[in-house]
Amino acid sequence: MHTQTHHSQARHLLICCLLVGLSMSACTTNGTTPIVTNPNEVAPNLSTTYTYANTTFPKHIADALAQVDNTPSNNPITDAGATLGRVLFYDTQLSKNNTISCGSCHKQELSFTDDAIKSKGFQGGLTARHSMPLLSVRFYQSGKMFWDERAATLEAQVLMPIQDEVEMGMTLPELEQRLATLSYYPSLFQKAFGSTAITSERVALALAQFVRAIVPYQSKYDRVKQGLESFTTSEARGEQLFTNGRDACSSCHPPPMFITSNPARPFGLPNTGDNGADGRGNFKSPSLRNTAERTALFHNGSIADIEQMFNGRIREHGVAGGGRADLTAFLRTLTDNTIKTDPKFSNPFPSVK
Ligand code: HEC
Ligand code: HEC
Structure with a gap:
């Protein structure tokens, strides 16, 4: 289908340009859309079609989505x-x-x-x-x-x-x-x-x-929530700390997407002159999914990774020795590797681009 339309337009363009000689701007397909050629055009490869609508999410995700979408x-x-x-x-x-x-x-x-x-x-x-x-x-x-x-x-x-x-x-x-x-x-x-x-x-x-x-909905965390797998002892302790601990990470990063619903207070980051939302140093946090393997965290990218975050003096984000390993183990269960390779989210242009 796609290729057919594409070809008929190319043919139209050719005929049109023959008619108007070398003028490129006068060619139209439907009277409103001018067609001029672009010397840098590289066509995307869309030979495989993908489904994006109505994804069937596991229940713990679908329920949350219904509340916050x-x-x-x-x-x-x-x-x-x-x-x-x-x-x-x-x-x-x-x-x-x-x-x-x-x-x-x-x-x-x-x-x-x-x-x-x-x-x-x-x-x-x-x-x-x-x-x-x-x-x-x-x-x-x-x-x-x-x-x-x-x-x-x-x-x-x-x-x-x-x-x-x-x-x-x-x-x-x-x-x-x-x-x-x-x-x-x-x-x-x-x-x-x-x-x-x-x-x-x-x-x-x-x-x-x-x-x-x-x-992302295909992490270990998601399989555990569907009863398909279990947390290790350390991961389970980490989840407890995350939800019930003194730091109550989940009050700001609620499951299952671990995304804050509101920007939160300044955490004393090494930061100059960026006052964030409403000028008071509050910032939004993105989802904590896949955050365990990310680098350059927080709005200014000043925190190298979660290890440095836990060890550092960032308010509400530093964790005393014993909890660090467990919280790290838990955050690692939130990593969904499929989202990083799923072809439907990939670059459709050939690599010359
Ligand atoms: C040059 C790098 C760069 C390019 C190109 C870029 N972005 Fe971004 N994007 C950023 C940065 C940096 C931020 C955070 C900026 C801020 O908050 O002030 C951001 C933030 C965002 C956010 C906000 C996410 C959230 O959770 O609030 C979205 C959505 C986004 N970009 C989508 C896009 C789209 C779509 C395009 C292409 C049209 C795009 N970006 C191009 C660097 C880029
Ligand atoms: C008071 C609300 C609040 C609490 C409590 C809180 N966070 Fe955050 N968190 C945030 C906000 C807001 C940001 C982004 C702030 C910024 O960039 O300046 C953030 C950033 C992060 C980041 C970096 C995200 C990124 O994409 O760069 C991680 C990881 C994180 N928090 C984990 C935790 C953990 C683990 C705990 C518990 C030990 C916790 N947070 C407690 C609000 C909170």
């Missing part, structure tokens, strides 16, 4: 919408000089974050904060995005890196014009939204669908 009624995940979102997420054409994509700073193999403390934008400039792991974003009940919650919704957030001067450096009109030069987009927009029109609003909807679809 931030999916708006006008943008449920569809297979075609998330497929378009996947292409957009990995397309370097979304950046001014065609060098980086969302996936450059949110790397699948790193649980959709970056191992650099600050990430590099399209001209080599650095982001102000550490990149966030895009895991279980749809479980953040208020729907507010970024460490300081400055984006009201995920739909609003996804257009911000595109327009950020350091990250991707585009304007929305430039974005729409650029996408219209790429022959694979009209049919993807058609399938996702019922017409070939390329608008930044549709870009936002599709990107948000793809990001919301990224939900």
Whole structure:
């Protein structure tokens, strides 16, 4: 289906361009979408189709999702919408000089974050904060995005890196014009939204669908909650400490996604001049899933890993000797390796990109 549409458009383009000679801007498919060629076009490989809508989550996840899901009624995940979102997420054409994509700073193999403390934008400039792991974003009940919650919704957030001067450096009109030069987009927009029109609003909807679809649910923790496996003694003690201990980690990082529902107080991080949400040094925390193997933790990436976090003097995050090994063992059970290799979340562009 896809290839057919693609070919007929290419044929149309050829005929059209023959008719108007060398003028590239006058070619249209439906009277509204100009087609000009893009010398840097590299087509994504979409020969395998994937399912994103209506994932059957285990009960402990489905129950929680029903309580906190931030999916708006006008943008449920569809297979075609998330497929378009996947292409957009990995397309370097979304950046001014065609060098980086969302996936450059949110790397699948790193649980959709970056191992650099600050990430590099399209001209080599650095982001102000550490990149966030895009895991279980749809479980953040208020729907507010970024460490300081400055984006009201995920739909609003996804257009911000595109327009950020350091990250991707585009304007929305430039974005729409650029996408219209790429022959694979009209049919993807058609399938996702019922017409070939390329608008930044549709870009936002599709990107948000793809990001919301990224939900880890195949960790050891999940198998234990389904009664398929058991915790070791140390892991079980760690879970107790996490939920009932003096530190009550779970009051801020509640299971099963271990995502805070609100930004929380400053923890005395080595930090200068970043006042976070509401100017009082409060920050959102991403999900603690896969956090045990991540590096550069917290909003400024200043904490090397969970070991340094437990040993350090970060309020509410330092843990006395005996509990550290058990809490670490428990946090390790939250790692879902499948999300890092699942082809439906992978880069569809050939590696020359
Ligand atoms: C140059 C690196 C870079 C690029 C490119 C980039 N991001 Fe990010 N992303 C970040 C950083 C850094 C943050 C945290 C920024 C902050 O909170 O101030 C972030 C935060 C986010 C968040 C917030 C997550 C949460 O839990 O609040 C989402 C969602 C997101 N990015 C999606 C995207 C999408 C979609 C794209 C592509 C359109 C993209 N990012 C491109 C670096 C990047
Ligand atoms: C008062 C609420 C609160 C409590 C209690 C709390 N946390 Fe946090 N945690 C947060 C917030 C908020 C952040 C992000 C703060 C920042 O980046 O400045 C965070 C960050 C983290 C991070 C780094 C996440 C990342 O992606 O960088 C880990 C890991 C973590 N907490 C684990 C724990 C553990 C384990 C405990 C119990 C020993 C605990 N937390 C107790 C609120 C809390």
